[in-house]
Amino acid sequence: MMKISQLAAHSGLSAHTLRFYEKSGLIEASQRTGSGYRRYSEEDIRRVEFVKTARDAGFSLDEIAQLLSIRLDRDQHTCEDVTSITRHKLEAVNEKIAQLTEIRESLELLLESCDGGLDSAVHCSIIEALEAGAAKTTHPNEDQATKEATL
Amino acid sequence: MMKISQLAAHSGLSAHTLRFYEKSGLIEASQRTGSGYRRYSEEDIRRVEFVKTARDAGFSLDEIAQLLSIRLDRDQHTCEDVTSITRHKLEAVNEKIAQLTEIRESLELLLESCDGGLDSAVHCSIIEALEAGAAKTTHPNEDQATKEATL
DNA sequence: ATAAACCTTAGAGTTATATCAAAGGTCAAG
DNA sequence: CTTGACCTTTGATATAACTCTAAGGTTTAT
Ligand SMILES: [Zn+2]
Ligand SMILES: [Zn+2]
Ligand SMILES: [Zn+2]
Ligand SMILES: [Zn+2]
Numbered sequence: 001m002m003k004i005s006q007l008a009a010h011s012g013l014s015a016h017t018l019r020f021y022e023k024s025g026l027i028e029a030s031q032r033t034g035s036g037y038r039r040y041s042e043e044d045i046r047r048v049e050f051v052k053t054a055r056d057a058g059f060s061l062d063e064i065a066q067l068l069s070i071r072l073d074r075d076q077h078t079c080e081d082v083t084s085i086t087r088h089k090l091e092a093v094n095e096k097i098a099q100l101t102e103i104r105e106s107l108e109l110l111l112e113s114c115d116g117g118l119d120s121a122v123h124c125s126i127i128e129a130l131e132a133g134a135a136k137t138t139h140p141n142e143d144q145a146t147k148e149a150t151l
Numbered sequence: 152m153m154k155i156s157q158l159a160a161h162s163g164l165s166a167h168t169l170r171f172y173e174k175s176g177l178i179e180a181s182q183r184t185g186s187g188y189r190r191y192s193e194e195d196i197r198r199v200e201f202v203k204t205a206r207d208a209g210f211s212l213d214e215i216a217q218l219l220s221i222r223l224d225r226d227q228h229t230c231e232d233v234t235s236i237t238r239h240k241l242e243a244v245n246e247k248i249a250q251l252t253e254i255r256e257s258l259e260l261l262l263e264s265c266d267g268g269l270d271s272a273v274h275c276s277i278i279e280a281l282e283a284g285a286a287k288t289t290h291p292n293e294d295q296a297t298k299e300a301t302l
Numbered sequence: 303a304t305a306a307a308c309c310t311t312a313g314a315g316t317t318a319t320a321t322c323a324a325a326g327g328t329c330a331a332g
Numbered sequence: 333c334t335t336g337a338c339c340t341t342t343g344a345t346a347t348a349a350c351t352c353t354a355a356g357g358t359t360t361a362t
Contacts, residue, residue, distance in 0.1 A: 005338070015339090016321055024319095035328055037339055046282065053284045057261065058254030061319075067281065074273045082277045083267030090258040097251045100244055103209030107241040110208065116234035122225045126233045130218065131197065133204045156308070166309090167351060175349090186358055188309055212349070 001031065001039040011048050018048070024061055026051050026068060063089060152182065152190040162199050169199070175212055177202050177219060214240060 008015045021027045027048050029038035040048070050071065054064045066085055070077040113125040121127060159166045172178045178199050180189035191199070201222065205215045217236055221228040264276040272278060 003338080014321085017319085019340095020320060033328090033339095035339080036341095037328080049284055050281050053281045057257040057281065058251075067278070070272055070275075071278050071282075074275065074278065075271045077272040078269045079265050079272050079275045079277075080267050080269050082272055082275050083262060083265055086258055086261055086265075086277060087267075090255065090262065093251055093255050093258065097248060097255065100209075100248045100251070104241065104244050104248065106208040107237055107244065111234060111237055111241065114230050114234055114237075116230050116238075118229045118231050120226045121221055121228040121230050121233055124221075124225070124230045124233050126230075126237060127218070127222050127225065130201050130204045130208065131222075133200055154309080165351085168349085170310095171350060184309095184358090186309080187311090188358080 001041060002045065004029070004038050004040070007040050007045060007048060010045070011052050013048070013052060021048075021051060021061075024065075026061060026065060058093060059085075059089060152192060153196065155180070155189050155191070158191050158196060158199060161196070162203050164199070164203060172199075172202060172212075175216075177212065177216060209244060210236075210240060 002010065004015045004018055007013075008018060011018075013021070018027065022029070028044065030041050030044050031039040033039060047068070050068070051064055054067055055061075059067065063085055067082070070081055110126045110129055113129060153161065155166045155169055158164075159169060162169075164172070169178065173180070179195065181192050181195050182190040184190060198219070201219070202215055205218055206212075210218065214236055218233070221232055261277045261280055264280060
C-alpha cells in the first residue's frame, strides 16, 4: 500500500496531479488511513499506470475516462469501441499536424524572403508580406523556383 | 471610416474579437463618433489586416504585438529582429509537430495491434498495451518487421 | 414614432490540464 | 517533545484566445 508521494515517485505524476485525476474521476485510492491519508492498492497503482501510459500515448483525460470504463467492463464492450476512440484521436492528431504543417510553410516562406541582416527593417520583406496579406499563400512560383533550380 | 461591424465583415474577424484585440493593445480605432462608436481609418484597417495576416501565418498575439512594434518603428529595428521572432516561432512549431508525430506513431501502433472487430474487448490488445505501459515505445521490432517484409 | 439593427462597457465564462496557496492535521526520528 | 517532512481540503491561479451576457444607448428605415 503506497502513500501518495510514493506513487508520485513511482508513476511520474505529481501528488498534485494524482489528486487532480482523482477529482476528475479517473483514479482513486481504494483505502484511507484513519487520519485520511490515501493508500493505493496494487490495483489502484495499475490503474494509475494505465492512465499515465494512455496520457503519454496522447489521449486526453476525457478519452482516458472512456478507455477506463471499457477497461473496467471489458466484456460489455467491443474492440470496435476501443479502436473508434483511437481512430478519432488519430484523425484529430493528423488534422492538427496538417494545420501546423501549413503554418510551418508560411513561416519558412517568410524566412526565405528576408536575409535577417542587421540593417534597418524599413524594407523588411517579412513585414511587407504581412502587410500585403500574403503570408497564407503557398510558396510563390514554386513551379518557377523549381524551373530555376533545374536551369 | 468603417464601423466595427463593417470592419468585421471586411477583415474576417468578429466585432467581439476586434474589441478583444483592442483591449489587448494590438489595434485601435483612431476615432470615435460623438456617441462613442468606433470609426476605423484606412491606417487602422491596414493594421487590423496586418494582425489578421500574422495570425493566419501562425503567430501568437504576443508575437504579433512584437511584430507590430517593429512595424511602427521600422528604422529602429533590424531584419534580424524580425527573423528572430519568426525563427523562434518556426522552432516551436517544429517541436510541436515532432511531439504530435510521436503521438501519431503511438496511435498507429495501437491501431495496428487490434482488429477493431465487434467481439468483446476482453482481450483487446490496445487495452492490454496501455496496461503494459507499452504505448510510448517505438514500433515493436520494426527491424524484424522489415526483415519479415523482405522475406 | 417605432421597430430593427447596431453600438457601448465591464466583467464573467469557456476549454484543458494542471499547479499552487492557505491553513491545518499527522507521523517518524532524535 | 520538538522538528521537519508529509498529508488533508477547498478554492484560487495560470495559459491562450476568445466568446458571451447584461443592461442600456444610438441610428436608420419605414
Ligand atoms: Zn520552403
Ligand atoms: Zn527583413
Ligand atoms: Zn505504423
Ligand atoms: Zn482490440
